[in-house]
Each structure stands twice: as structure tokens, then as C-alpha cells.
Amino acid sequence: MSGSDDVLYNFKSYWDRTGWARHPLTGHLSFHDRRPEEIAQSLQTSLYFGTLISIFGRVGIPVRTRDFLSASSPNGEVFVRTTKLPHLVADWLRREGVSSEPAAVGDVNDPRWQRGQNIIEMLNWAFYYLNMYSRETQTMAKVHKERMQLVELSIKAMAESLCSVASAIYGCEIRVMPSWGSSPVLAARLRDNGWCDSDSPFFPESMTRASVSADYYFGGLRCPRARGDHSGCSTAICNEYCRKITPGDYEQVHTAGCRGCKSELVPEQAIHLVEKGQVPVLQWDGDTIHVSAGDDTNAYVTVSHVWSDGLGNNDKENSLWACQLSRIQSLVNELGRGMEMPGAGQVRGEDGNRLVPFWIDTLCVPVGDENRHPGGNRTRDLRKEAIGQMADIYRRARQVLVLDSFILSLPRSADVIDKYLRIHLSNWHHRLWTMQEGQLARRLVFQFRDGAESFEDMRREEMRAFDRYAPQNLCSPLRLLCAVELEAFYAGAELGADAGRDVSARMRSCARYLRSRETSRSEDESVCVANILGLPAAEVLQRDGADARMARFYDLVGRFDPRIIFHNHPRLGLDGYRWAPRSFLRQLPDLINVRDTGFQTTPQLCALLPNGGGLPVRFGGFEFSSDALPRPGSPKLFKPMTDGRGWAPRWPGDTKVAWFASTYEMVVQDVLEETPPLGPRQRWAVILPGVLQRDYLPPPPFRAIMGIIDADIPACPATAKEIRRTVWTRPEGNVQYPAYTVPGRIPVRYVCRVEITLEGPETVPQDAPFIWVWAYGRQQEWCIR
Incomplete structure (x- = not known):
């Protein structure tokens, strides 16, 4: 040796x-x-x-x-x-x-x-x-x-x-x-210093594993943002970020030091530009809002903000306090200084300096019934049309300026770790729309107390004297991650339309990042995610309601890892989409929670049948009949039938318990609210994510899904003439698989998740009641609806 x-x-x-x-x-x-x-x-x-x-x-x-x-x-x-x-x-x-x-x-x-x-x-x-x-x-x-x-x-x-x-x-x-991962010791240390359980991991978007060193470092600091009691928070998001804006109760705020000013209404010209499919951009000279069309010859800055800071509107009119307009114009002017901004000199302020055009949703996305349907034309909704343009608006902007009160309280000269924490803990970083705005930006810039700075500026300053291969930095790459991690995330390379990866894989990545995001309108989620993934959000906007829009979003994605049907998220209740997550927000687990094994390798993507047709997948499973859904939480024992032939091991020395000689315990979990009506002797299908072989099962519980089999599919597959029976297959040695595969697709209407435990013959009492089931091979095709 x-x-x-x-x-x-x-x-x-x-x-x-x-x-x-x-x-x-x-x-x-x-x-x-x-x-x-x-x-x-x-x-x-x-x-x-x-x-x-x-x-x-x-x-x-x-x-x-x-x-x-x-x-x-x-x-x-x-x-x-x-x-x-x-x-x-x-x-x-x-x-x-x-x-x-x-x-x-x-x-x-x-x-x-x-x-x-x-x-x-x-x-x-x-x-x-x-x-x-x-x-x-x-x-x-x-x-x-x-x-x-x-x-x-x-x-x-x-x-x-x-x-x-x-x-x-x-x-x-x-x-x-x-x-x-983290540690209970460090988690307690973080809580003692005012951090929320959702704050860790501090680098959730990171592909560099540094959660222990980050928890240790930040756990030694008092959380710089006081957010009250965290006892009701989840591990996905702090309750502080879940506050929703109610338009009718919304109040705009003045700038500090303003002794009173009037509210300025955006000119109708901005609405007309939206009607024409153009981008209205604004310049404020201290007295008048000037409107023009933003494009390559008229460069502009977009303003990304959170409405909780008082820069939104009450959903009735596109207006803003004059003091805020002056502040925004001053900030974008400073941002545009030294940059090539074609067209910016067309309007000048009282001091003779050029006014840089800007776009802000408060003024440029039409609100109010008369703006949504101009001239009484009820066939158009200009608010939807403007939202449908937003991906292009942010992509075409020369810069995106982030205004957040928590970030603004920090000086630009602060250490990179302090800057990272300000952004990480800000309301801006936890809103859904701002994730889209940051992902789509050419150049993302944050306004600090005494000036603006981009991620690129922060990184350049930090890396000037940083040796990433120094032993202490390799052992704890905290400063490096603070300097580069958010920049990499908001650059959107992994999620954008040109990422070179299948859109379903990018959707899975995006879903992980949405765990700590919130929005006041649930129907906006699918629109934002479509924009981030480079899908036509205008088609999503054509539907009304959060569920209908999400269903259309899945149609646009089109292809999925079939293991998605076993996810732990809440599910859509629409026919054809009961397999799909209802929302990605506030959901901690990954969409794909089935591990890869030597017996269940990463499968090929499957194509969704659009407009409610369902998702065709190939997995093993079993079928049984029952007049009612088994009561949630109450275990049921199942045993596969062998068609009476009493199959025996087919090779010498085989000692494994065959699939048909085992007994399975099943417990029903979270039943979908929109369960279809049941018929007499209702046929149920349980679809399994892997091989039911004792030595190769994942740690319990083994999660599967259950649904109602379409009544048009013939019963008793083991006796049907069209059955192709593959009794034994041995691609990986002495492994035994279920035997039956029905030609064609079996439609199944999803009802609930179930937990499966494989019991050995010695653990089941001889007189224990059980239900006979027909077992299907892992190549059986189902259509989950």
C-alpha cells in the first residue's frame, strides 16, 4: 500500500x-x-x-x-x-x-x-x-x-x-x-445580538461556502438595524420586510428640512408616451416637470426605491412633493456628472447646469382610472402596458440609482463590510420589484449619505490592497464575499436570458433567491420573475389574478425537471397546474428536494402541456382503490400484488427483500384545498421519486405525491392485455424494480403529498390490516394535472 x-x-x-x-x-x-x-x-x-x-x-x-x-x-x-x-x-x-x-x-x-x-x-x-x-x-x-x-x-x-x-x-x-451550514451555538449568539434567524446565511446567493465564518464574525457584532422582536419571524424572511402598502392609506413624505411645498402632478404628455409604447423621462427645473422620450439619444437614470420610504403614490394620481423632485433631480445630476449622457443638456436648471432625465415608477407608471383607460377606451390598461415595458426601461437606463433610507444613513467612506450589511439588511434588498430592477440594471448605484457608489466602485476600492490567496483570507473569505457577492448576484449572469442555461434551471436558481422577498401585490410575482428570466412579461400581464398569471408563467417556461412535482412549496389549485408551486416567496427549501443517486440520476427535462394539459413525467409508483381519501396523519399499510405467481429471486445468492415482498406505510400530508370530487371505489395513484429498495432509500421520511387517476384509464393493469411486464431488471446489480408499465400516459389529478416508510416483513404483525396495490415500474409515464 x-x-x-x-x-x-x-x-x-x-x-x-x-x-x-x-x-x-x-x-x-x-x-x-x-x-x-x-x-x-x-x-x-x-x-x-x-x-x-x-x-x-x-x-x-x-x-x-x-x-x-x-x-x-x-x-x-x-x-x-x-x-x-x-x-x-x-x-x-x-x-x-x-x-x-x-x-x-x-x-x-x-x-x-x-x-x-x-x-x-x-x-x-x-x-x-x-x-x-x-x-x-x-x-x-x-x-x-x-x-x-x-x-x-x-x-x-x-x-x-x-x-x-x-x-x-x-x-x-x-x-x-x-x-x-450553521451551528446552534452560533445561531444563539446571533439571536443574542439582535439578528433574525432569516439573516443567516449572510451570503445566500453565494456559491462559496462561508456560512460558519460569516455567522461567527457577524454574531460578534450587534445587528446594525433594530427590528424589534423576531419570535414570529420565519427562517426565510424577517417580519419587518413583510409589511404591505395599502394604497388608500398611503402618505408621501417630505424631505428633511422641508417647511412645506406643493405636490407636483406629472404632465399628461407622460401618459401619451406610454400610449405610444415609449418611455417617459422627466427633468425638474424647480418649477416645471419637463417630459421627453427616453432612448439612446436621450439617456436617462432610473430610480429604484421602496415605497415604505414615502416616495410612492396612493394609486390615484401620478404626483410627488416638489422637495422630493428637487432632491431626486440633484442626485441624478450628480450621478450623470462625468458620464456621457446624450440629450441631457436639452433642459438646464436655474444655475445653467444640465438636468439629467430620470424615470421613477411613482410618476411614470399611470395610475387612476382615467390614466388606465384614456378617453373612455376600456380595451387598454396603460398601467399594465407600462409594467410590461419595465424590463426594457431598466435595461436601457444608463444607471439605476437605489434610494433606501437605511443605506442613506451610512457614509460612502464606510468599510466594505458595513456597506454590505446596510444593503443586506435594507428594505430595498427584500422587495420583489427591486430584485428585478437590480438584476436588469446596466450599472447599479447606491446612494449613501455623502455620495453614490456602485458595486464596481466598492469592489475596486477593497481589492486594491486585498490578497485573496493570503492564508487568512482563504480560511475566512468574509471580506472578499462582502466586496463581490452582491455585485455578482445583481449582475444577473446566472439568471439572465443570455445565461446559456435552460430556463427551468434558471427558474430554480431564481426561486432560491426569492425566499427573502416580499411584494404588496401577489399577482406581481410572476411578472417580475418573467422579466428576470427574459420571458415576455406582457403575456403574463394579460391574465388577471395571481394564480392565473403564475399558470401563464409556467406555460412560458415550458420545460421542467420532473422532480419538481415533489417540491415542498404551496401549490396552485388550477386544473393542469396542481403540480406547480403557487409562489416562490418566503419559501426556504429548494424546488428540487429529491437527491441524485446511482438509481435516480438527473432526469431529462419534460415538456409541459400548455393551457392546463398537465406535466408528463416518468416515475415508479403504485395504484389502489378507496372510497375516501385516507385521513391525514393516519398511517396506512400497503403491499404490492404479484398477480398470484409468487415470484422468487431469479439468481443464486440473492438475499434482498424484493419490492413485492415488502410492506409500505403511508401517511397523507398537506391536502390541496381544491380537491376534486371523489367517486365510488376511487382509484388513487402514489408516484415515487426513487426506487423502493430498503438499502437505497433516502433517510426517512420518503416523500411522494398522491392523486386521482382519470376514470377513463382501465383498472387492474396487471390483467390487461396491453400490459408490458418487465419482471426483473438488473442494470445496477442485485436491485429489483416494480414490474408493470402501462403503454401510454396515465393522467393523475394531484391531491396531496405523502410520506412513505418501507417496512420489513419482520416488523409488520401477521394480523395487521393492509391494502393491496398494483406497482408500476419507474418508466411508467404519468401526466400530473
């Missing part, structure tokens, strides 16, 4: 060498009859010291346990310290250098590539077993749980740093590196 193999083998065989029992297939540790002190000691020895010694040993750097111990306390207690870690990382960097590009895949003849692969394997191994210990921690008494959580935190912090270093040195893709 080579030296490199020795390191990896010794690391992975720790529990075997120290007498711990592990499951031969899953590797699960047995904690039975182990004292909490034993468990904590083995955790620290194997995954803290073992990981450090093994990873540095793999690159030839000797590390000893005592290098990370300190006995400096007065009573002689020994503490774990990472003081030497940056020095060891510096040695690692000197030996290996950094990678300027991703590592070549499968370059097995390159020793450096082999070292990188071994290190990734060790980090993933540590992550797997750390999660195993964490589950055991939850069963312990408080005093032991607290000690275990401290040990787990030390491992997470150390391993997150090593992941960051390995990624830089070997060019590893982030997706192959584990994400270490």
Missing part, C-alpha cells in the same frame, strides 16, 4: 480500528451502549484531529495533535486552538501553488490531481459522519448536547476553511465540496 493510500485508509478506518460497529452497506455507526463522553471523544479525535492530520499529511506536512492544543488557562484546562492553521495553509500553498483554472477531470496520472481528489474525499467523508454524530447529539441530555455542539462547531469551522483552501489550490468545483 502506498503512502498516500495509507493516509486515506487510516483516516477512513478509524472506527473499525477502534472497535466501533458500522453497518456493512451504509457505514452507519452504532452508538448503542456508548456513553456520551465516549461519543464526544471519538467525534473530536476522528473528525477534528483526524481530518487535520490526514489532509496535511496527504500533502507531506506533518501535523500533531498537540499543535492544536493550548493549556494556557490558570486551572490547567486544555483548549483546542487553530492558531497554527494559517501557517500550515501557507506551507500548503508554497508546496502546491494555486489553480488558475478548474482541475482536469480524471487526470489520474497527475499526482497533484490525485492529492486533490483524496482531500475532497476526506472532507466529504468527514461531512457524512459529522451529520451522523449530529443526529445522535439530538438524543442527548442538555449538558452532553451542549458539549457535542461545541465540538461539532470546531469541526465545521476547521473543515469549511480547508474546503476553501482546497478549492483555491486544486480548482475544485464548489458543487463537489460539502456545505457545512
Whole structure:
């Protein structure tokens, strides 16, 4: 055995060498009859010291346990310290250098590539077993749980740093590196300092894993924004950002120091430009609002703001206080100074300086019945037409200026971490429309107390003296992320229409970012997301109501990962779209919550049948008959039928429990409110995201969906002549799959999610009542409606 193999083998065989029992297939540790002190000691020895010694040993750097111990306390207690870690990382960097590009895949003849692969394997191994210990921690008494959580935190912090270093040195893709997540210890520390549970992760859009170091750093600071009690907040969004504007009660505000001024109404010329499909832009000379058409020959700035700061309107007229107009005009003039702004000199102020044209929704999106339907023509809604233009309005603007009162309270000279926090905690960063406005901007600029600054300006200033490969920055890349992460997100490269990825994948990314967003009008969500993804939002606007618009949005997306049907979001209640999320807002989980396995690889996209036709997918499942929907929360036992032939194993030495010899327990979850009427002996389908084989099931609960089978589909598929029966298939060894596949598509009207548990024959009492089901193969095609 080579030296490199020795390191990896010794690391992975720790529990075997120290007498711990592990499951031969899953590797699960047995904690039975182990004292909490034993468990904590083995955790620290194997995954803290073992990981450090093994990873540095793999690159030839000797590390000893005592290098990370300190006995400096007065009573002689020994503490774990990472003081030497940056020095060891510096040695690692000197030996290996950094990678300027991703590592070549499968370059097995390159020793450096082999070292990188071994290190990734060790980090993933540590992550797997750390999660195993964490589950055991939850069963312990408080005093032991607290000690275990401290040990787990030390491992997470150390391993997150090593992941960051390995990624830089070997060019590893982030997706192959584990994400270490937060810690109960750090979560409590954050709460004690006034942070909301939704604030972490601080870099939710990041593909760089730095959640532990971020929580540790920010948890040591008092939250710079007081938001009151967070006990009613969710982990997706703080309640402070969920306040909705009621147009009838809305009041605009004056600027500080204004002693009273009049409200200025936008001229009708702006409305006429919207009628013509043009962009009305404004210039305020202190007395009159001048209106012109914004285009490449008449450059303009758009203003992005939150209505809670008092710059909106009451949905009755397009007007704004004169003091606010003067402030906005002054700010955009300053922003346009030194920039090429064709047409900006056509109107000048009292001081003779040019007035830069600007667009703001308060004045330029028509409101009021007479503006929505000019001249009594009820066939046009100018507000919808203006909203349909907004993607182009923001894309064509030379700059987008962000006005938010919380950001405005910080000076431009502040540290980049403080600037990041101001934006991260601002109302602007948590509204749906402003996400669209920031994503679509050519250049996004934030107004601070004493001047405006773009993300590019912030990054340039910070990176001037920043060494991203310094050991301390690799171990904790906090400053780098504060300087670049929001810029990368609002640049929209991942989400935009030219991103080069399928729109369904971009929709999935977008849905993750919408978890902490809110809007006062639920029907606006699908419009904003369509704009961000480069879809024709005008077609979405043709529908009325949030659900109808969302359905049209899905028609425009067109193709989906079939695993989306198993998502955890609330669902649309419209026929043909019951498989689909009703909203992406305030939803923490990913849209795709089914893991990839060797048995369920990432499937091909499936095409939606538009206008309510449903989503065709291919998955295994089973069918049963019942007069009523099983009561939610009440377990039911199911057993697949074998058509009476009593199939037996088809090869020598097979000992696995076959699918048809197993019993399944099913519990109904969250039933859709709009459940269709049921008939006598109603036929139900349960559709499964993976293979129902005991050794390969994901950790319980195993979530599936259930729905009503179309009455036109013949019953009893196992006896029908058209059935194609594939009793056994063995593409991955001794794995047994369900046997029946019906030619053609089975329409199913979604009703609810269910949780499935695979029970062994020995755990089910002989007299336990169960329901016979017909099982379908994983290539069965369904149409989820």
C-alpha cells in the first residue's frame, strides 16, 4: 500500500480500528451502549484531529495533535486552538501553488490531481459522519448536547476553511465540496445580538461556502438595524420586510428640512408616451416637470426605491412633493456628472447646469382610472402596458440609482463590510420589484449619505490592497464575499436570458433567491420573475389574478425537471397546474428536494402541456382503490400484488427483500384545498421519486405525491392485455424494480403529498390490516394535472 493510500485508509478506518460497529452497506455507526463522553471523544479525535492530520499529511506536512492544543488557562484546562492553521495553509500553498483554472477531470496520472481528489474525499467523508454524530447529539441530555455542539462547531469551522483552501489550490468545483451550514451555538449568539434567524446565511446567493465564518464574525457584532422582536419571524424572511402598502392609506413624505411645498402632478404628455409604447423621462427645473422620450439619444437614470420610504403614490394620481423632485433631480445630476449622457443638456436648471432625465415608477407608471383607460377606451390598461415595458426601461437606463433610507444613513467612506450589511439588511434588498430592477440594471448605484457608489466602485476600492490567496483570507473569505457577492448576484449572469442555461434551471436558481422577498401585490410575482428570466412579461400581464398569471408563467417556461412535482412549496389549485408551486416567496427549501443517486440520476427535462394539459413525467409508483381519501396523519399499510405467481429471486445468492415482498406505510400530508370530487371505489395513484429498495432509500421520511387517476384509464393493469411486464431488471446489480408499465400516459389529478416508510416483513404483525396495490415500474409515464 502506498503512502498516500495509507493516509486515506487510516483516516477512513478509524472506527473499525477502534472497535466501533458500522453497518456493512451504509457505514452507519452504532452508538448503542456508548456513553456520551465516549461519543464526544471519538467525534473530536476522528473528525477534528483526524481530518487535520490526514489532509496535511496527504500533502507531506506533518501535523500533531498537540499543535492544536493550548493549556494556557490558570486551572490547567486544555483548549483546542487553530492558531497554527494559517501557517500550515501557507506551507500548503508554497508546496502546491494555486489553480488558475478548474482541475482536469480524471487526470489520474497527475499526482497533484490525485492529492486533490483524496482531500475532497476526506472532507466529504468527514461531512457524512459529522451529520451522523449530529443526529445522535439530538438524543442527548442538555449538558452532553451542549458539549457535542461545541465540538461539532470546531469541526465545521476547521473543515469549511480547508474546503476553501482546497478549492483555491486544486480548482475544485464548489458543487463537489460539502456545505457545512450553521451551528446552534452560533445561531444563539446571533439571536443574542439582535439578528433574525432569516439573516443567516449572510451570503445566500453565494456559491462559496462561508456560512460558519460569516455567522461567527457577524454574531460578534450587534445587528446594525433594530427590528424589534423576531419570535414570529420565519427562517426565510424577517417580519419587518413583510409589511404591505395599502394604497388608500398611503402618505408621501417630505424631505428633511422641508417647511412645506406643493405636490407636483406629472404632465399628461407622460401618459401619451406610454400610449405610444415609449418611455417617459422627466427633468425638474424647480418649477416645471419637463417630459421627453427616453432612448439612446436621450439617456436617462432610473430610480429604484421602496415605497415604505414615502416616495410612492396612493394609486390615484401620478404626483410627488416638489422637495422630493428637487432632491431626486440633484442626485441624478450628480450621478450623470462625468458620464456621457446624450440629450441631457436639452433642459438646464436655474444655475445653467444640465438636468439629467430620470424615470421613477411613482410618476411614470399611470395610475387612476382615467390614466388606465384614456378617453373612455376600456380595451387598454396603460398601467399594465407600462409594467410590461419595465424590463426594457431598466435595461436601457444608463444607471439605476437605489434610494433606501437605511443605506442613506451610512457614509460612502464606510468599510466594505458595513456597506454590505446596510444593503443586506435594507428594505430595498427584500422587495420583489427591486430584485428585478437590480438584476436588469446596466450599472447599479447606491446612494449613501455623502455620495453614490456602485458595486464596481466598492469592489475596486477593497481589492486594491486585498490578497485573496493570503492564508487568512482563504480560511475566512468574509471580506472578499462582502466586496463581490452582491455585485455578482445583481449582475444577473446566472439568471439572465443570455445565461446559456435552460430556463427551468434558471427558474430554480431564481426561486432560491426569492425566499427573502416580499411584494404588496401577489399577482406581481410572476411578472417580475418573467422579466428576470427574459420571458415576455406582457403575456403574463394579460391574465388577471395571481394564480392565473403564475399558470401563464409556467406555460412560458415550458420545460421542467420532473422532480419538481415533489417540491415542498404551496401549490396552485388550477386544473393542469396542481403540480406547480403557487409562489416562490418566503419559501426556504429548494424546488428540487429529491437527491441524485446511482438509481435516480438527473432526469431529462419534460415538456409541459400548455393551457392546463398537465406535466408528463416518468416515475415508479403504485395504484389502489378507496372510497375516501385516507385521513391525514393516519398511517396506512400497503403491499404490492404479484398477480398470484409468487415470484422468487431469479439468481443464486440473492438475499434482498424484493419490492413485492415488502410492506409500505403511508401517511397523507398537506391536502390541496381544491380537491376534486371523489367517486365510488376511487382509484388513487402514489408516484415515487426513487426506487423502493430498503438499502437505497433516502433517510426517512420518503416523500411522494398522491392523486386521482382519470376514470377513463382501465383498472387492474396487471390483467390487461396491453400490459408490458418487465419482471426483473438488473442494470445496477442485485436491485429489483416494480414490474408493470402501462403503454401510454396515465393522467393523475394531484391531491396531496405523502410520506412513505418501507417496512420489513419482520416488523409488520401477521394480523395487521393492509391494502393491496398494483406497482408500476419507474418508466411508467404519468401526466400530473
